[in-house]
Amino acid sequence: MNSIQKKIWGLVLIVLLIMATTWVSLISYNQKMLDQYNGILERYLVLNEISRKSEDTVTALNNFLLLPSNDNLKAVTKNKKDIQSMKSEVATFKNVENELALTNYINLIESLVETIDSALSFHSEAETEYSMKAFNEATHISNYISEMALTLIDLELQTYDLFYRGIINQSEELKQLGTWLLLLITVGLLLFTYWFSQRITKPVEKLTLAANELSKGRFDLKVEVNSSDEIAFLAKTFDRMRLNINNLISDIHHNAQLENELQQNRLLLKESQLRNLQSQINPHFLFNTLNTLSKKAYMEGSEETSDLLVSVAGLLRYNLKHLDKPMTLYDEVYVMQQYIDIQKTRYTDRLNFYMEIDESCLSIKIPGLTLQPLVENAVIYAVEPNEEGGTIWFRIKDEGDLVTIEVEDNGPGMTEEKIQEILEEKVNTANGHSSGIGLSNVMKRLRLFNSMEDVMKIESTLGVSTKVSIKLLKERRGEK
Template sequence: MNSLQKKIWGLALIVLLIMTASWISLIYYNQKMLDQYNNILERYLVMNEITSVSQQTVTSLNNYILSPSAANYELINQNKKEIETMKNEVIEFKNVENELALTNYVNLIDSLIETVDRSLFFQSEAETEYSMSAFREATHVSNYISEMTLTLIDLELRTYDVFYRGIINQSEELKQLGIWLLLSIILVLLLFTYWFSQRITKPVEKLTSAANALSRGRFDLKVEVESKDEIAFLAMTFERMRVSINNLISEIHHKAQLEKELQQNKLLLKESQLRNLQSQINPHFLFNTLNTLSKKAYMEGSEETSDLLVSVASLLRYNLKHLDKPMSLYDEVNVLQQYIDIQKSRYTDRLRFYTDIDESCLGIKIPGLTLQPLVENAVIYAVEPLEDGGTIWFRIRDDGDRVTVEVEDDGPGMTEEKIQEILLEKLDTEGRQSTGIGLNNVMKRLRLFNGSDDVMSIESNVGSGTKVIIHLLKERRNEDDQNTNR
């Protein structure tokens, strides 16, 4: 038997139990009142029977005196036994209200039996006068019993008058109780039936709603049904189907996103290669010329000029060869230091550069030529326009599953609108940067490299400097992009 059938049979069983319990309660209550009424009626009947038997005893005794025979004698004994039995029953009727009267009544019965026995004794001894005297006494006792019976019945009637009225009132109350009980049972059954129907229809409604959502293409809504029957099994099957379809759609979207990012990566690479080619003006000749100038400056005693030329040559070689390759953060920091050396020769004391580097983070990979554009942007906007120059802070720290790089300056800052334009790739500042690699370009390459959009944030207010923060994952999410960059 399945769960829905069990619920239906359970409802029928509960209804049957409620009706049966109500019927049994009413029958029991009614039978209890009937037993009390029968008990009182039996008391009256027994007392009336005692009066009748006592009179029959006296009559039988008179017949025996007139015509002594075994049959008449046997009839007297039978009457005596009956009155003795009823006397024992009357003794059980004793209570506080009738104790004295009932005791006298029992004594009268004993006197009647004793007087009858004495009359029989005198009759057997042929003492007719004494026998008749005992007979007359038995007659008087029988009359007393009859009167006493009426007295006891009248006493019983007065005693149980309240009880009779109570029975009438209880009958009326029982009738009203039956009506209210019937109404209560109907109400309880209606409420229970509503609750029971909700237990069945609610899961069906949820399942129907989920099916409608699936038909409209909403595969992100979880199918939840709280029941323990076939509907729950059907809902679980729907949920598995929804998850499978949703996973398939997510996989398709993911593949489409990967394809889009791959195309963007290819376009960026082509753009970088084009700019790289545009920036190369016979690089070998330029490197050889710079090396020759460096050696000549060294031979002429201009060691500072020689070091500057070496830094420029190394920086150009790095920019031309490693733009489209992932490099270690260590190499990027070294190239950045060469760039700062060149800029310090230009701005002297106007450029103040401070570093705070966690060397344990320098082994991770990063797209080539990522740090220099950030610092170069700070030099252009925070050092170059100001007469007293400016200060740049460069920090690298370990943040658990990622490495955070910060470039902070004390320049004029920027508005929130400009920050959003940069982060939303609506603005490119490459026109004033000698490398030709703008912040947007750096952000795009980092997003492709990490496989995540959360790669850069900017904190700035007008007049209070700017802080550019980039987040480098220690383990990249998109290995395809990593291989492409390589």
């Protein structure tokens, strides 16, 4: 983990690196200019030294001719070697501008050395006249060397005049470059320091804002800090604390809600116990009465009325006993047919009902009283309001792991808003009618029964038709 301390040290190292790079660049540039200047000055010194050495050599030769001795001979020999050594160094000064003059200069040096050797040779052979002629010639050559040195220095000055001026200009430019470079480095460091400080202060500001929001009771805001230092670790710890507090509050609300529901259930249980005392008498009395009426109608020859009373009694018994029990699809279809028989007695030819059933699906389980509300809803909205009546299609389809049940009618249809209200369990479309169980109630029980949300689909076109489809799992989750 990169710490804030490491970031600060990184900033210091970057500043030191920039300063060191700038200093090394300036030192290198100055050293290069100094080397060039020293090289030119060295050329002048060598040329001047050769002129002086040539004069010293002639003086030493004169002393030797006047007073021959080993010391004077050694002085001549030493000066001659020095001149020969400097001649090799002068040869390296040659360029396009001074090539001819420098060649003549080197030839003069060679001539001086040869003339000195001739003078020494004639003196050793006691030929004084030739020796003096050689000495005089060496004197003239030495003077030529001095004059030629001045000529070469003048050529050097002309050649390097632009260089000298360039050094002056470059010195001024170097001052300006240093000033601009200093300003550039200062601005760059300020920008980098601002960016660097933002990398540290921004996470702190986010953490402060999150703490302020948390103090106001807002536990849903996630704390996000994009860094990899101690502040990020602190932010993650703070966010975990926020989640723990939020979960704790949620648990408290949930427990309070459960406690409230439990209290309401206790009240409902007491109420249901009182109502149960009444329901133990009324259904039996109603069933016995319907059966008595059915038998009486049959004995009087009203078989159709008898069948109708039997269907009503069976439907009532099923509705009261099997509302919260899983039944087979076969039982649900049978009860639904009893309901249709009752409605056909009521609407006669106004009700047209068609069925397409895959009988291999009739053994699967389904919540009790699921199909009747779907068909009842179609009867209420597609048949009852129309004088001409209406048509209802009922289908059961095998679709692999699912069974699809469709109830389609040619009624007035529904708007998209009404469909969404039903699917979102905001309305009860059949509330107040015979069973009192609407589409929303059916959908809610199917979701609990199948343990999934996608159990119902409604397709409708205004003025044309409505089709309600429900899905059933052949094997419910958790069952084998």
